[in-house]
Amino acid sequence: DVKVTQSSRYLVKRTGEKVFLECVQDMDHENMFWYRQDPGLGLRLIYFSYDVKMKEKGDIPEGYSVSREKKERFSLILESASTNQTSMYLCASSGPGQAHYEQYFGPGTRLTVT
Template sequence: DVKVTQSSRYLVKRTGEKVFLECVQDMDHENMFWYRQDPGLGLRLIYFSYDVKMKEKGDIPEGYSVSREKKERFSLILESASTNQTSMYLCASRSPGGYQETQYFGPGTRLLVL
């Protein structure tokens, strides 16, 4: 089974802190994604990476950056956390396309910025 793990389930940070969220997948997938989920808004794509050191902005990249130094690991960075970044953050990796394409999600990190 594909496993996607995230470094924390719950995180509390203060405004202005630098925050690192880490995601690791064990299936050698090339594509990985970071989403945020807010009530009433569904999932919105922040950034994705289609290979090591390759990244592309999603729909809401402002205030975030990412790092993909190794294939299995994709990190989301909040350079200076703000209260409007309080949210649920979900990481996913994508199996290759074709007959049965699937995105596999991690358990999520609930981030509270005070």
């Protein structure tokens, strides 16, 4: 079974702190994704990566950056956390192109910025 893990289930940070959310997948997937989930808004794509060191902006990249130095790991970075970034963050991965079109999700990190 594909396993996608996220470094923390719950995280509390202060405004202005630099925050790292880590995601690791164990299926050698090329593609990895970071989503933000808010009540009434569904899931919105922040960034995705289709290969090591490759990244593309999603629908709401402002205030975020990402890093993918190794294939199995995809990090989401909040350079200076703000209260409006309080949310549930979901990581996902999928295989190459159309051959593996299912995205597998991690358990999520609920981030609170105070």
